[in-house]
Amino acid sequence: MFIALLSLPSSGQDRIIFSDSISKKDKLFPTGIRVGTDLLSIGKSYYTDYFKGWEINVDADVYRRYYATLDYGSWTTNYKWDNGFYASDGRYFRVGVDVNFLLRDPDRNMFFIGFRRGHTSYTDRTDYIFNEPPFSNLAMHAENVSPKANWNELTSGLRIKVWKFIWIGATGRIKFGYKGKGQDDLVSYDVPGYGRTFKNGWFGLNYQVFFRIPIREEKKPLSLGLPE
């Protein structure tokens, strides 16, 4: 509830209370939802032969400077070498909160710091030739049927309005706290959404384009316009 308190000593009353109609419910209800995609994933899919993937990013201003975020993506890798390959395939999501430090920017540009929790379910496998005396040319296969993994991310980035409903943005992320499950036969090498697992502390970058869908008009505080 927005409340303006104003002292008017010349009037008969000590105080006049103005209130507009922004309710608590309105404050917790976003003014719009931004839906975007990661251009780097698309570019990496096009220009490399070991990665195919895409990612959808959504955020909404749920309360003042706080934005709820959701990322959902697909990640497929296929690393080949002379006598074998490793492949992983799965979907992942991240949920979290961004804190916007440009709260009063009229174009809803953002500089934010945030936190994400990531989760993935995937499959992975490797086939290779084992050559170690006295064994030679053994065709080896190892796979994980339904492994899962969780991790955390600290994020920071920008959202810049470029035209009407279009924003571009970049998000940098530091991934940490990786925990994998169901990797009994094969230690996963490249986990969807996280990346290579031998690094506990992994950097990620998205370059995104967003389309903003307005949901409601943001109500501004009343302007009193009193004579000086």
Add this chain to the structure above:
Amino acid sequence: MDLDTPSLTHSLLVDTIYVFSKDQEIKLSADTILTAFAIPVDPRLTETKFVIRHNGLYDTLVLGYTNQTIVLSPDCGSAIFQKNLEVKYSTFDSVRVVTNQLLTSAKVNIEIRL
């Protein structure tokens, strides 16, 4: 599996080691006096049987283990290592697991006493 020289060891005339792998019987000829020797486990199985002929006698050793594959890098490819090594069966007087992971850094995995 490597056996190194512990502080109190006796030399052993190892003649032949038979390894019963998944699809073949591998015969490793030693015919020399050893205090330590290396025997290979089959990476396709979770246990491997060995028959060791020494000083004219035959002893049997069955080792159980878990296989785990890791990808070293796209340049180096995949490798397999064994962990949770245990003695499933033995006709030796005493067999003790010293290190239960088969790694090149583990010098002694099993100590055999006669």
